[in-house]
Amino acid sequence: MKKVKILISVLFFLLASSVVYAQEGPKIITLAKDQKAPFHGTLLNPAAVAHMVAEKESVENQCKLIKQYTEEREKAKCDLLVNTASVRLETLRLERDSFMEIKNDEIERLSKIALERPNRYNHWWFAGGVATGIITSITIFYAAVKVQEVN
Numbered sequence: 001m002k003k004v005k006i007l008i009s010v011l012f013f014l015l016a017s018s019v020v021y022a023q024e025g026p027k028i029i030t031l032a033k034d035q036k037a038p039f040h041g042t043l044l045n046p047a048a049v050a051h052m053v054a055e056k057e058s059v060e061n062q063c064k065l066i067k068q069y070t071e072e073r074e075k076a077k078c079d080l081l082v083n084t085a086s087v088r089l090e091t092l093r094l095e096r097d098s099f100m101e102i103k104n105d106e107i108e109r110l111s112k113i114a115l116e117r118p119n120r121y122n123h124w125w126f127a128g129g130v131a132t133g134i135i136t137s138i139t140i141f142y143a144a145v146k147v148q149e150v151n
Contacts (some may be wrong), residue, residue, distance in 0.1 A: 031037060044052075 029038065031043070037043065
């Protein structure tokens, strides 16, 4: 209970002390000639005030124009990049299609050539096998006879 009272007291003093540091807001008073000013400050004539207001508006307009220019420039850059990428993509698609057409034509051409001249050399393989077998048999027979003569 004692801690709660201390906490409430500290919060009250913190909130009350912030009011003490508050500053006085801006004051605008129109003075007549030879009238005494009610506070210390800078006195501006209407032309000076108009100049300040016009300068503020001018700076705001410049900022708006710079912002608008920057946004449009960045949008133009982005559009350029997107359009460049789109053109590149379309070019690559056309290139791929051309390569695929060339590849398919070459496959078709080679298939026709392969079908016109079939590689049926079975009789040559058979003849080569028979000849190899006969030569091997004769060689083995000759080697066996020579071995018998030596013993």
